[in-house]
Amino acid sequence: MTQIPASLSPARWAISTVFLLNGAGIGLWAAHVPVVQARTGIDTATLSMVLLTIAAGALLAMPLMGGFTARWGTRRMTLLAGFAFAATLAVVMGVSDLRLLFLVAFAFGVSNGALDVAMNANASEVETARGVPTMSSFHGFFSLGGLLGAALGGVMISQGWGDGQGAFAMAIMTAIALVFAAPRVMAFTPTHEAGSHFQLPRGAALSLGLLALLCFAVEGALVDWSALLMQERTAAAPATAALAYSAFSIAMAACRFAGDRLILRFGAMRVMVLGGLAMFAGLATAVLSTHFLLSAAGFALIGIGAANVVPLLFGAASRIPGMSAGAGVAAVATLGYGGLLLAPPVLGYIAAQASIMVALGALSLSGLVIALSAGIIKRQA
Structure with a gap:
């Protein structure tokens, strides 16, 4: 059994806190989107441009x-970006002027x-230093944060704090939590080799990035089309139909912690194969079933597989030879985020030409591609 240095435990929980705070901020924003639309008086098309602007900034x-x-x-x-995230979180939900x-x-x-x-990148370095799988739990804290942030946002809005007061309070709490976590976020020696900076994805980075694109495409599709x-x-009522995405989110969060x-x-490769197959089976079930509970179970299965x-x-991206952890993660995350951005409108076009059933049915093949490509994880171990 691997002996994990006790000094790494604070580093693990510190970066887990950062993941939780980031997820909570995103969840809070998601809950406030309709409020921001109503306060600024913008239509759905303009709101879509605002969301696209956020995505463009991230990309x-x-x-x-x-x-x-x-x-x-x-x-x-991580700390600089974290404080910047807290600062913009305080402002974006309280703005009334459209240009601003x-x-x-x-x-x-x-x-x-x-x-x-x-x-x-920091989480991958902590995982490498610990010598045991840890990355899934970090992402579990992000998913948990998202659920908590969305719930907290709903409470804030119901109490009349949707005018930006709640977001400002959340930003202050985020900044305070970052101050307490900062001394425990582990510092690793920066790398300055030629391959450490961002490169156009190729080889392993391109392969990993395309798989991330497929996985994020499924997640993005479920947000908009589930x-x-x-x-x-x-034939579910709108409020009931929204529970499908909740089933996906809760299953994903729970499975990430496991x-x-x-x-x-079982090994990384086997988990990825089973994950891809579960995504395929879950999406196929959700598309083909006409029974609410069975379809909801299909969405939960997607969450279990994608988790x-x-x-x-x-x-794996953080361990690509010739690239720093940050550069590898950046290359794969950029492609993955592109999938999250592009999948919903592409699927919308397919749905307009055929049906949403056909669009999501075609997307279910992403799970098979992920399962068949799982060997790349073993090569980057």
Whole structure:
């Protein structure tokens, strides 16, 4: 049995706290999106442009952060990005002016994309130092944070704090938590070799990135289209249909906390194969079933399957020869985030030409591709 140095325990919980805070901020924002739309008086098309602006900021920051972490270290960049995330979180949900909203939305996206890369790079270094699988639990804290943030956002809005007061309070709490976690976030020696900065994904980085793209595409599709599918296939009421995504989210969070033990017991490659097959079977079940409970079970199965795929891919990305942990994660995260951004509108086009059932049915093949490509995880171990 691997003996884990006691000094690494504070580092593990410190970076877990960062993942939790990031997830909570994203969950809080998700709950406030309708409030921001109503306060600014924008239509759905303009709101889509605001969301696209956030995504554009993240996509710009991710590859740049790969180089920054290689130069200045993952600890420093995680903390800088974390405080920037807290600051923009305080503003983006309280803005009323439309032009200012677009500016702050871009800054919010930049800080979130930068934090995503930096904290995953630091987490991968902690995992390597510990010598046992740990990445899934980090992502579990992110998922838990998302659920808590969304719930907290709902409470804030119901109490009349949706005007930005709640977001400001959350930002203050986030900053305070980061101050307490900062001394325990572990610093690793920055790398300055030629391959440490961002490169156009190729070889292993490209393969891992494309698999991340497929996994994120499934997640993005479920955010936008799961409720509609449930309404069309099972005749569920809108409020009931929304529970499909909840089943996916809760199953994913729970399975991520179990993921490290599963990987330690069965091996990363086997977990990824079973994860891909579960994604395929779950999405196929959700698409084909006309019974609400069976379809909801299909969405939960997708969450179970997808839970540990991205942590495994990010962990493998941090170990690509010739690339620093940050640069590897940046390359894979950028492609993955592209899937999250592009999948919903592409599937919407397919749905318009055929049906949402056909669109999501075609997407279910992503699970098979992930299962068949699991050998890349073994090669990067």
